[in-house]
Amino acid sequence: xxxxxxxxxxxxxxxxxxxxxxxxxxxxxxxxxxxxxxxxxxxxxxxxxxxxxxxxxxxxxxxxxxxxxxxxxxxxxxxxxxxxxxxxxxxxxxxxxxxxxxxxxxxxxxxxxxxxxxxxxxxxxxxxxxxxxxxxxxxxxxxxxxxxxxxxxxxxxxxxxxxxxxxxxxxxxxxxxxxxxxxxxxxxxxxxxxxxxxxxxxxxxxxxxxxxxxxxxxxxxxxxxxxxxxxxxxxxxxxxxxxxxxxxxxxxxxxxxxxxxxxxxxxxxxxxxxxxxxxxxxxxxxxxxxxxxxxxxxxxxxxxxxxxxxxxxxxxxxxxxxxxxxxxxxxxxxxxxxxxxxxxxxxxxxxxxxxxxxxxxxxxxxxxxxxxxxxxxxxxxxxxxxxxxxxxxxxxxxxxxxxxxxxxxxxxxxxxx
Amino acid sequence: xxxxxxxxxxxxxxxxxxxxxxxxxxxxxxxxxxxxxxxxxxxxxxxxxxxxxxxxxxxxxxxxxxxxxxxxxxxxxxxxxxxxxxxxxxxxxxxxxxxxxxxxxxxxxxxxxxxxxxxxxxxxxx
Numbered sequence: 001x002x003x004x005x006x007x008x009x010x011x012x013x014x015x016x017x018x019x020x021x022x023x024x025x026x027x028x029x030x031x032x033x034x035x036x037x038x039x040x041x042x043x044x045x046x047x048x049x050x051x052x053x054x055x056x057x058x059x060x061x062x063x064x065x066x067x068x069x070x071x072x073x074x075x076x077x078x079x080x081x082x083x084x085x086x087x088x089x090x091x092x093x094x095x096x097x098x099x100x101x102x103x104x105x106x107x108x109x110x111x112x113x114x115x116x117x118x119x120x121x122x123x124x125x126x127x128x129x130x131x132x133x134x135x136x137x138x139x140x141x142x143x144x145x146x147x148x149x150x151x152x153x154x155x156x157x158x159x160x161x162x163x164x165x166x167x168x169x170x171x172x173x174x175x176x177x178x179x180x181x182x183x184x185x186x187x188x189x190x191x192x193x194x195x196x197x198x199x200x201x202x203x204x205x206x207x208x209x210x211x212x213x214x215x216x217x218x219x220x221x222x223x224x225x226x227x228x229x230x231x232x233x234x235x236x237x238x239x240x241x242x243x244x245x246x247x248x249x250x251x252x253x254x255x256x257x258x259x260x261x262x263x264x265x266x267x268x269x270x271x272x273x274x275x276x277x278x279x280x281x282x283x284x285x286x287x288x289x290x291x292x293x294x295x296x297x298x299x300x301x302x303x304x305x306x307x308x309x310x311x312x313x314x315x316x317x318x319x320x321x322x323x324x325x326x327x328x329x330x331x332x333x334x335x336x337x338x339x340x341x342x343x344x345x346x347x348x349x350x351x352x353x354x355x356x357x358x359x360x361x362x363x364x365x366x367x368x369x370x371x372x373x374x375x376x377x378x379x380x381x382x383x384x385x386x387x388x389x390x391x392x393x394x395x396x397x398x399x400x401x402x403x404x405x406x407x408x409x410x411x412x413x414x415x416x417x
Numbered sequence: 418x419x420x421x422x423x424x425x426x427x428x429x430x431x432x433x434x435x436x437x438x439x440x441x442x443x444x445x446x447x448x449x450x451x452x453x454x455x456x457x458x459x460x461x462x463x464x465x466x467x468x469x470x471x472x473x474x475x476x477x478x479x480x481x482x483x484x485x486x487x488x489x490x491x492x493x494x495x496x497x498x499x500x501x502x503x504x505x506x507x508x509x510x511x512x513x514x515x516x517x518x519x520x521x522x523x524x525x526x527x528x529x530x531x532x533x534x535x536x537x538x539x540x541x542x543x
Contacts, residue, residue, distance in 0.1 A: 359520060
């Protein structure tokens with residue numbers, strides 16, 4: 001069905017957009033760069049680079065502090081970025097957007113602020129066997145300190161969550177369900193609405209790891225009715241060190257701060273202090289202002305392209321990639337078919353280690369990730385030490401996929417027994 | 418362009434020498450590269466200060482596995498004191514290729530296991 005989409009039409013607009021990303025004009029040796037490591041980090045368009053450059057050249061000052069012109073302008077830009085992010089996510093208010101360094105920090109914020117105040121021995125936190133390490137380790141650390149039970153929704157060999165036992169996994173002891181929206185290894189799009197409804201039915205809160213969904217598809221926090229959404233700026237055309245946590249207002253109001261310092265306080269006395277309002281209560285210290293401004297510009301850029309278009313482009317391209325990769329000798333794709341996956345494909349090739357594949361692809365100009373992609377439990381489940389991963393974005397074209405496939409065929413030739 | 422995968426390396430990867438297990442090893446050392454999950458076990462039999470038998474086992478990329486295989490051929494009959502002096506340059510000369518910093522870790526993993534073994538280390542000092 002996906003093959004009915006004309007690959008040329010998919011490619012035309014992407015080819016134009018490529019020109020807005022200076023780095024994509026680079027060559028690797030004498031080869032055209034084909035960047036297929038977008039799940040690790042995306043490239044940045046002129047619009048984002050310009051916004052950050054302008055910030056430092058024209059507006060740089062600390063925010064929420066000075067009364068001079070630069071400080072007021074810097075504060076306005078920083079807060080404008082919050083509004084732009086809220087709009088992208090359809091959040092009711094920009095006050096529900098807390099700036100962080102990325103998904104990992106956002107999840108750790110929930111664990112340390114909400115988790116410490118709300119979890120006790122006997123409670124259950126439910127995650128999945130499909131999680132990135134960033135949504136496993138914070139809960140293991142907190143479990144070891146508090147003594148709640150950490151449970152996992154199992155992963156089927158079809159690359160989908162096995163929800164056959166969900167009725168017992170989500171029960172009256174469950175206080176939080178935290179799961180990855182789109183798998184960074186399998187590409188699987190998880191049934192967020194169903195899991196959120198099941199969690200809410202027992203009064204549990206839900207944290208959604210949107211690192212691989214927010215950059216690639218429309219995510220409406222109100223339609224999803226999600227309690228917390230964590231995501232990273234650098235995977236959605238923004239700078240590294242940027243990201244945010246969206247949360248429901250009443251949760252943010254009730255949560256204690258997790259880091260103390262400047263900007264997060266209303267009043268500091270030697271005996272005790274009072275906290276600033278939401279979201280500033282969670283933004284101690286001078287924030288990453290230029291990064292927030294860059295992320296705001298990225299949110300505007302993606303909004304202007306249209307998340308629906310980005311999603312449609314990637315779904316069509318991943319269908320093309322799925323078919324082309326399937327023709328490579330000895331190549332096995334991890335995870336579900338193209339209908340249930342986002343724009344990334346992890347795979348192994350018989351008798352060739354993923355690091356060797358990646359090294360040979362690099363010699364043909366193609367950048368892919370090789371390793372366990374910070375998700376060892378998934379690889380354990382499939383009984384493999386590592387995989388190679390090609391991950392797409394809206395600037396990738398069918399020509400990029402063709403170059404990947406010919407690189408892989410070259411690797412198969414080199415390693416032919 | 419494919420210097421990294423020159424024929425000698427691929428040959429050792431496809432047909433590893435002395436891959437397996439020694440029943441009566443005097444030295445046994447296992448190490449991994451956490452970055453990529455490569456694993457190497459080195460086993461040696463020593464008589465009068467000389468390596469009289471050697472075997473490796475493991476899994477991983479062509480570079481790490483071929484290097485281990487080549488090292489096993491190299492080490493037979495060598496004085497253990499000489500093995501202690503082998504370094505990065507020795508490995509690069511043996512492989513005969515240029516290696517970037519990331520893949521260098523793959524190439525050096527067998528040497529790391531070997532040297533820890535001959536020095537009798539419990540753990541590699543970081």
